[in-house]
Amino acid sequence: MYLVTSDEMRCFDHDTIHRFGVPAIVLMDHAGRAIAERVRELCPEKVVVLCGKGMNGGDGWVAARWLRYAGIEVEVLSSCDPAALQGDARTAHEAAARFGVPWRIYEPGSIHQSLAGFGRSRRDRAVLIDALLGTGVSRPAEGVVAQMIEEANASSAYIVSADLPSGVDASTGEVPGPAILAHETIAMAAEKLGTAVTPGAIHAGRVRVADVGIPVDPARVQASYVSPAAFGRRFGFRSAMSHKGTFGKVGIALGQMPGASRLASLAALRAGAGLVVVAGARAEASLFAPDIVVREGSDPAQLLQDVDAVVVGPGLGLLGREARTWLYDLVRAGVARGVIDAEALAAVAHGGQFDPVAGEFVLTPHPKEAARMLGWDARQVQARRLEAARTIAARSQAVTLLKGHRTIIAHPDGRVRVNPTGSSALAVAGTGDVLAGVIGALLAQGLDAFDAASLGAWLHGLAGERAGEELTEVAVTASDVIARLPDAVRAYRAEVDGSE
Ligand SMILES: NC(=O)C1=CN([C@@H]2O[C@H](COP(=O)(O)OP(=O)(O)OC[C@H]3O[C@@H](n4cnc5c(N)ncnc54)[C@H](O)[C@@H]3O)[C@@H](O)[C@H]2O)[C@H](O)CC1
Ligand SMILES: [K+]
Numbered sequence: 001m002y003l004v005t006s007d008e009m010r011c012f013d014h015d016t017i018h019r020f021g022v023p024a025i026v027l028m029d030h031a032g033r034a035i036a037e038r039v040r041e042l043c044p045e046k047v048v049v050l051c052g053k054g055m056n057g058g059d060g061w062v063a064a065r066w067l068r069y070a071g072i073e074v075e076v077l078s079s080c081d082p083a084a085l086q087g088d089a090r091t092a093h094e095a096a097a098r099f100g101v102p103w104r105i106y107e108p109g110s111i112h113q114s115l116a117g118f119g120r121s122r123r124d125r126a127v128l129i130d131a132l133l134g135t136g137v138s139r140p141a142e143g144v145v146a147q148m149i150e151e152a153n154a155s156s157a158y159i160v161s162a163d164l165p166s167g168v169d170a171s172t173g174e175v176p177g178p179a180i181l182a183h184e185t186i187a188m189a190a191e192k193l194g195t196a197v198t199p200g201a202i203h204a205g206r207v208r209v210a211d212v213g214i215p216v217d218p219a220r221v222q223a224s225y226v227s228p229a230a231f232g233r234r235f236g237f238r239s240a241m242s243h244k245g246t247f248g249k250v251g252i253a254l255g256q257m258p259g260a261s262r263l264a265s266l267a268a269l270r271a272g273a274g275l276v277v278v279a280g281a282r283a284e285a286s287l288f289a290p291d292i293v294v295r296e297g298s299d300p301a302q303l304l305q306d307v308d309a310v311v312v313g314p315g316l317g318l319l320g321r322e323a324r325t326w327l328y329d330l331v332r333a334g335v336a337r338g339v340i341d342a343e344a345l346a347a348v349a350h351g352g353q354f355d356p357v358a359g360e361f362v363l364t365p366h367p368k369e370a371a372r373m374l375g376w377d378a379r380q381v382q383a384r385r386l387e388a389a390r391t392i393a394a395r396s397q398a399v400t401l402l403k404g405h406r407t408i409i410a411h412p413d414g415r416v417r418v419n420p421t422g423s424s425a426l427a428v429a430g431t432g433d434v435l436a437g438v439i440g441a442l443l444a445q446g447l448d449a450f451d452a453a454s455l456g457a458w459l460h461g462l463a464g465e466r467a468g469e470e471l472t473e474v475a476v477t478a479s480d481v482i483a484r485l486p487d488a489v490r491a492y493r494a495e496v497d498g499s500e
Contacts, residue, residue: 001209002216003193003223003418005171006135012189016214025088027212028055031188032062032092034210035129035162038186039063040070042158044127047074048114050106050148051093052132052166058089059162059188060131064103065096076103077110079132079144106144111151118157128157130180133166135192140177141167149178161185164192165203172386173200181205189214193223196418197386198405223416226409226454228495234447235272235455236492244274248444250437251307251335253300253316253326254280255343258287260315260433263478265292267437268311270485271459273444279303301329309443313341313364314433323347324355331359337443339364340398341436349373354395360449362439362456363396366403366432386416399449401439403432407457409450417454421461425468430478435460438485455492462488 004012016022039047049064051057060076067074082093082103097103104110111128118126130152132145141149149167152159159182164170167179170192185195185204189212195204218224238246250268252261258278265276269291278288279295280303288294295303304310310330312323320343327340327347336359340348345365348357352375365373367381370388373396374381381388382404389402393410402408407419439456447455463484467476470484 001225001227002190002218002221003196003225004190004216004221005193005223007171008221009135009170009189009192011220012214012216022213024055025091027214028058028088028092029062030212031059031162031210033066034188034212035059035063035160035186036066036070038208039067039127039129039160040072042127044072045125046118047072047127047129048111048157049074049076049129050111050132050152051076051078052145053080053085053089054134054136055089056131056134056136056162056166057085058092059134060129061089061092061096063129063131063162064101065099068096068099068101074101075114076101077106077114077148078103079106079148081105106148108147108151111148111155115155115157126157128152128155128159129162130159130166130182131162132180134163135170137167137169141179142177146178149180153181158183161204163188164195165200168194168200168203170194172384173197174384175199175203179203184208186210188212190216193386193416196223196225196406197408199383201406222414223418226417226419226458228458228492231447231451231455232496234451235442235445236489236496247272247274248308248441248446249273249275249277249306250440250444251304251310252276252278252314252437252440253304253310253312253323254278254283255315255319256317257315258284260430262287263430263433263482264311264314264437264440267434267482267485268441268444270482271438271441271456273441277304277307301326301333304330305333305335307335307444308337309440310335310338311341311436311440312338313344314436316343320344320346327357331357336360337449338362339436339439339443341432342369345369345373348396348398349392351375356395356397358397360443361398362401362443362449362453363392363398364401364403364432364436364439364453365392370402390414390416399453401453401457403435407461409453409457411450415450419454419457419461421458421465423465423468423473425473425476426461426464426481428476428478431460431464431481434478434481459485459488459492462491
């Protein structure tokens with residue numbers, strides 16, 4: 001499913017209004033009605049609508065009119081004197097007022113006052129509609145709107161946001177100032193990219209997309225959720241004629257912690273690799289036998305020249321610094337596909353200095369590693385995840401997978417995918433090694449770096465979800481995630497078969 005930025009949405013709005021001739025007020029009525037229909041399903045005893053002064057506010061006035069029409073007790077608190085409203089927002093206000101919707105201009109305490117009588121025990125019987133700011137946000141929420149956001153969040157009422165939670169940047173998911181913490185969001189025409197990535201995703205709650213009659217052209221959208229339909233039968237389905245060579249050979253460079261390489265190698269097998277080879281100085285065969293081939297020697301690059309994809313990073317430890325040489329040697333020897341993870345990432349970038357590596361490589365930093373690569377701090381990476389992932393991808397010229405809740409996969413050409421699977425069960429040592437092995441296996445099976453990183457994140461996240469469901473998120477180990485990769489493959493097949 002695609003994810004649109006403010007600019008992309010504006011283009012589609014514009015086409016609908018000016019190319020197809022659908023008046024904007026009609027679109028606004030569809031939007032407001034969609035919000036009202038959803039809120040009615042919540043059977044509230046009272047609805048308070050917070051309206052800003054732009055078109056998002058217009059959606060709110062329309063929703064209030066439809067709720068009044070359905071006989072539901074509703075009132076509007078406006079961030080400004082409606083006399084200052086322009087265009088369709090003004091029209092929407094006037095229609096609501098004439099329809100008898102009670103409204104007043106917000107003053108500090110108005111929200112608390114409007115919800116009086118809905119004490120904690122009955123707070124969910126009241127719904128707040130957040131129609132303060134939408135895709136027109138141009139700076140951190142300020143003034144009266146910021147006050148309304150803070151008071152709404154403190155109200156502990158059930159909050160439904162129009163289009164996106166006010167104060168969240170629709171295109172990046174950044175939250176530069178006060179922002180609504182919604183229980184759910186009704187996105188108009190398409191989900192905004194800013195509610196798919198964190199921290200915006202946390203503010204949005206559950207996102208539902210309302211069809212308001214604005215066609216969205218996927219060819220003009222750069223971002224989407226990872227979805228099995230994008231990969232079809234290029235993974236997960238086998239012909240009777242296939243043999244282990246069909247599914248490629250993954251080579252894993254051994255480092256100081258061979259246990260991490262073991263996790264990556266077992267994961268690669270569970271993700272369909274035909275053969276897995278580990279190579280390096282400390283190749284304790286007993287750790288890997290019998291399913292994994294062990295090659296002992298001081299130069300992994302020398303030992304891995306016959307593989308289809310390499311995984312360099314898990315368990316490297318201090319050998320990370322040598323990874324640069326290994327990578328050069330491997331690329332020179334024609335092994336130009338692989339995963340660069342953990343300490344090996346320093347071979348590609350450090351402190352904002354990038355040394356791009358040619359070929360189909362996937363970088364898999366977690367936020368701290370991304371911060372080291374960029375010369376930022378980890379907090380900045382987490383606040384500006386999309387920018388961080390896209391910057392590393394553009395400057396390293398490699399597909400970059402930024403781990404974390406709603407993992408981001410960024411292509412050097414600007415395309416972005418957001419992984420919807422995963423859970424806190426993955427917050428345990430070794431799951432990064434597992435992910436590196438899974439992606440290595442998908443590269444060895446012929447997927448390109450963008451697809452291998454995206455599908456790898458999807459499978460890995462789903463396996464983590466399944467492990468968390470069975471064992472509780474608290475008690476999952478990296479090996480448990482590997483053990484549930486078959487469940488993820490089954491789910492993948494079901495989705496692909498279901499979508500064909
Ligand atoms: N365009 C369409 O056909 C449809 C749009 N829909 C809704 O419209 C909003 C986008 O509306 P827009 O007027 O462009 O912007 P906003 O309403 O989001 O807000 C702009 C409004 O708020 C003021 N403002 C901006 N930033 C701040 C800030 N940081 N603090 C305080 N105030 C701020 C600004 O001055 C403007 O007045 C879209 O999200 C949809 O909800 C319809 O849904 C469908 C048709
Ligand atoms: K909003």
